[in-house]
Amino acid sequence: MPEEYKEEFLKKLVKNPSLSGEKKSLDSVMGHPAIWRIFESTEKGFAAIDVDNLSICEYRKGNKKHETLCRNNIRKLILSAKKTKQPKVFRCPGNKYSVILPLIQGDKLFGLIMICNLDESISNKMLSLLAAFTEAIMADVTKELELSKLYETIRPRAIALSTIHTIHRLISSTLKLEELLPRVARLSLQVLRASRASIMLFDEKRKYLLPKTIIDLRSHKTTGRKIKMGEGLEGKVAKDGTAVLKTNVLSVPLMHEEIIGVITIQDKVNKKPFNIFDKEILSTLAEQAVIAIHNAKLYEEQEKITIGSIKSLAAVLDTKSRYTYTHSNIFVKIVLALGRSMNMSDDELRNLHFAALLPDAGKVWVPEEILRKPSKLTKREFKLIKEHPIKSVEILKHIDVLKPTIPIILHHHERYDGTGYPYGLKKDEIPLGARIMSVVDALEAMMFKRPYRAAMTFKQAISEIQKFSGTQFDPLVVKTFMELVRSGKIRQILKEKDHANK
Numbered sequence: 001m002p003e004e005y006k007e008e009f010l011k012k013l014v015k016n017p018s019l020s021g022e023k024k025s026l027d028s029v030m031g032h033p034a035i036w037r038i039f040e041s042t043e044k045g046f047a048a049i050d051v052d053n054l055s056i057c058e059y060r061k062g063n064k065k066h067e068t069l070c071r072n073n074i075r076k077l078i079l080s081a082k083k084t085k086q087p088k089v090f091r092c093p094g095n096k097y098s099v100i101l102p103l104i105q106g107d108k109l110f111g112l113i114m115i116c117n118l119d120e121s122i123s124n125k126m127l128s129l130l131a132a133f134t135e136a137i138m139a140d141v142t143k144e145l146e147l148s149k150l151y152e153t154i155r156p157r158a159i160a161l162s163t164i165h166t167i168h169r170l171i172s173s174t175l176k177l178e179e180l181l182p183r184v185a186r187l188s189l190q191v192l193r194a195s196r197a198s199i200m201l202f203d204e205k206r207k208y209l210l211p212k213t214i215i216d217l218r219s220h221k222t223t224g225r226k227i228k229m230g231e232g233l234e235g236k237v238a239k240d241g242t243a244v245l246k247t248n249v250l251s252v253p254l255m256h257e258e259i260i261g262v263i264t265i266q267d268k269v270n271k272k273p274f275n276i277f278d279k280e281i282l283s284t285l286a287e288q289a290v291i292a293i294h295n296a297k298l299y300e301e302q303e304k305i306t307i308g309s310i311k312s313l314a315a316v317l318d319t320k321s322r323y324t325y326t327h328s329n330i331f332v333k334i335v336l337a338l339g340r341s342m343n344m345s346d347d348e349l350r351n352l353h354f355a356a357l358l359p360d361a362g363k364v365w366v367p368e369e370i371l372r373k374p375s376k377l378t379k380r381e382f383k384l385i386k387e388h389p390i391k392s393v394e395i396l397k398h399i400d401v402l403k404p405t406i407p408i409i410l411h412h413h414e415r416y417d418g419t420g421y422p423y424g425l426k427k428d429e430i431p432l433g434a435r436i437m438s439v440v441d442a443l444e445a446m447m448f449k450r451p452y453r454a455a456m457t458f459k460q461a462i463s464e465i466q467k468f469s470g471t472q473f474d475p476l477v478v479k480t481f482m483e484l485v486r487s488g489k490i491r492q493i494l495k496e497k498d499h500a501n502k
Contacts, residue, residue, distance in 0.1 A: 006040070006041075006110050006111075007040070008145060009105075009110065009141060009142065009145055010038060010040055010103075010110065010111055012141045012144060012145060013038065013103075013137070013138065013141050014038055016137055016140070016141055018136075018137045018140065019134075019137055022130075022133050022134065022137065023036055026115070026130070029126075030118050030119060030120065030122075034115050034116065034117055034118055035115070035116040035117045036113065036114070036115055036116075037113070037114045037116070038103075038111055038112070038113050038114075039111050039112040039113075039114065040110070040111045041109050041110055041111050041112075085102045085104055085109060086102065087099065087100065087101050087102065087127050087130075087131050088100040089121055089122055089127060091121070092116065096116065096117055096118060096119070097118040097119070097120060097121045097122070098114060098115060098116045098117075098118065099114070099115040099118070099122055099127065099130065100112055100113070100114050100115075101113040101114075101115075101130065101131055101134050103134075103138060105138070105142065113134060166187060174296075174346070175295060175296050175299040176296065176299075176300075176346065177212070177293065177296040177297065177300060180292055180293065180296050181199050181212050181213040181293070182213045182215065184199065184213075184263070184285075184289045184292070184293075185197040185198070185199055185213050185214075185215045185263075186215060187285065188263065188265050188282065188285060189215060189217065189265065191281060191285065192250075192265055192268070192274075192278055192281060192282060193268055193269045193270060194250075194265040194266060194267060194268055194269065195216065195217045195218050195266060195267040195268070195269055196214070196215070196216040196217065196218070196265065196266040196267060197214070197215050197263070197264070197265045197266075198211060198213065198214045198215075198224060198234075198263070198264050199211075199212050199213045199214075199254075199261060199262075199263050199264075200212060200224075200227065200234055200238075200261050200262050200263075200264075201254075201260055201261035201293075202238070202259070202260055202261060203226075206229070207228065207229060208226040208227065208228055208229070209226060209227045209228075209229070209234055209235060209238055209261065209262060210226050211223070211224030211225070211226070212261075217269075218267075233249065233251050233264065234251060234262040234264055237251045237252070237253050237262050237264075238253060238259050238261070238262050241253050241255065241259055243279055243282075243283060245274055245275075245276070245278075245279045246274070247273040247274065248266060248267050248268075248273065248274070249264065249265070249266045249267075249274070250264070250265050250266075250274045250278055250279060250282055251263070251264040251265075252264075252279070252282045252283050252286045253286070254286055254289065254290045254293065255286075255287075255290060256290045256291070256293075256294045260290065260293065260294070261293070263282065263285075263286050263289065265282065303350075306354070306401050307353075307354075307357070310354060310357045310358060310402070311357065313358065313361070314357055314358055328444065328448075329496075330444070330493055330494060330496065331356065331440055331441070331444045332353070332356045332357060333493045333496070334440045334443070334444075334490060334493050335352060335353075335356040335436060335437055335440045336349060336352065336353055336356070337484060337489055337490075337493065338436050338439070338440065338477070338480060338481055338484065339352045339433070339436055341480050341483065341484060342432065342436065342476075342477070342480050344432070344433075347404075348432075348433065351404040351405045351408065351433065352405075352408060352433045352436065352437075354401070354402055354404075354405045355405035355408035355409050355412075355433060355437065356437060358392070358396065358402075358409070359392070359408075359409055359412055359437060359441070360388060360389075360392065361391075361392045361395050361396060361409075362387070362388035362389060362390065362391030362392030362393070362394070362395060363385075363388045363391075363392075364391075364395070365384075365387070365388065365391040366384050366385060366387075366388055367384070370384060370385065386413075386421040386422055387422065389409060389410050389411070389412070389413055389421070389422050390410070390422055392409050392410070393406050393409065393410050396409065405433075407431045407433075407434065408431055408433035408434045408437060409434075410422070410434075411423070411425055411430050411431055411434040412433075412434040412437040412438050412441060413438070413441075414426070414429075414430045414434060414438070415438075415471065415472045415473075416430070416435070416470065416471060416472060416473055416474050416475075417470075417471045417472070419471075420438075420472075427474075430474075432477075435473070435474040435477050436477055438472070438473060438474075438477075439465060439473050439474075439477050439478060439481055440481075442461075442464070442465060442468075442472070442473070443461050443462075443465060446460070446461040446464060447461050447494075458491070458494065462482075462485060465478060465481065466478065466482065
């Protein structure tokens with residue numbers, strides 16, 4: 001048994017039920033309650049650990065002379081037992097007897113059991129039996145302690161393996177950093193039974209760590225301050241690239257080729273200190289989390305590039321006639337707000353976003369004089385207008401990332417009753433994204449001045465949308481749209497400044 005486990009071994013021995021049984025057995029044989037004490041072996045000698053409530057025998061009680069005599073006698077016998085590592089029986093002052101049983105593991109003496117206040121001496125046979133019984137109890141306690149230590153060693157590794165599996169599920173569940181980081185923080189709290197978790201990432205210039213998510217089970221505080229590289233706990237962890245383990249805080253760097261941030265947990269729920277196994281678990285979690293964070297960052301950059309490319313194409317079209325082939329930033333925001341309110345998935349919202357940026361690109365095929373004509377269109381002119389969704393598809397179909405948006409762009413001029421164009425689809429035959437864009441497209445068309453009519457007020461436009469619910473528009477989309485109107489969300493978007501670069 002390792003030396004560092006000695007104290008824990010003796011504590012378990014004192015509380016062991018078999019030791020209590022041994023005491024009762026000895027009492028029944030000897031006919032008198034014995035006083036048991038365990039002595040821990042220390043560098044300076046032996047330190048007593050009380051087992052019984054009684055600390056001294058009746059002979060010593062209240063008699064300083066007898067107490068001193070007894071103590072000196074016991075000291076000599078303990079030293080003798082320590083040297084020989086053999087059980088000792090001796091006669092105490094007052095015609096009482098005592099026994100000393102060395103507690104030996106391997107070749108090391110961890111302590112002694114002293115049994116006092118016996119009415120008669122113990123035979124060698126009884127002494128051997130007592131020593132064997134005590135040795136068996138020690139073996140059981142040792143086995144219990146070893147199993148406990150083995151569990152403590154295996155548990156963090158098992159948790160670490162489980163954590164890896166959970167992180168893999170997190171990676172596949174979302175590629176949005178704002179969703180991923182809180183999930184990683186909550187997982188850290190759950191696995192390590194902590195009260196607070198924070199994740200900080202470097203800014204672009206790598207001068208500051210910025211708080212990205214904070215979850216504190218003890219309060220609703222979710223804000224933090226930026227920390228300069230090298231300053232504070234997280235700043236030093238980020239600078240040195242090494243974890244810091246303290247009694248009530250554990251901080252680990254997030255490293256992917258280079259350090260990208262720091263994850264920190266604080267205060268265990270059970271008030272116990274963090275240990276080396278907690279550090280191992282959090283380090284494993286951080287290794288896996290940083291892969292997810294890196295993938296999310298790559299995804300965000302890819303999205304920025306994609307949206308930037310689409311906006312560049314929109315800007316080229318806008319140079320010919322602003323918002324003739326594209327739509328305003330207000331249009332895009334209302335479309336996405338409506339999509340979120342209708343519980344569209346992340347992928348569906350992404351496709352809706354791309355479609356809203358270039359819904360009418362095919363109008364580039366329509367002569368400018370027709371698009372700007374203030375009077376009623378002829379049948380031939382209106383036929384050309386109705387062909388623009390198909391032309392939009394011809395322009396965009398070669399861009400892989402825009403292929404999922406094609407059904408939305410192609411059908412956003414269809415009507416719920418089947419009288420729209422280009423194919424006269426009706427009801428659920430029309431993609432949900434197209435039905436959403438149809439409502440918002442009408443709102444924008446009515447509220448912004450067109451060559452063929454003046455702009456309507458917001459109230460008038462809303463009234464028109466409600467009027468054509470079930471014919472031109474999907475009633476469910478209109479219902480959700482009106483809920484946004486009543487909440488003030490639509491007015492809030494309409495008040496925002498419309499940026500030319502979208």
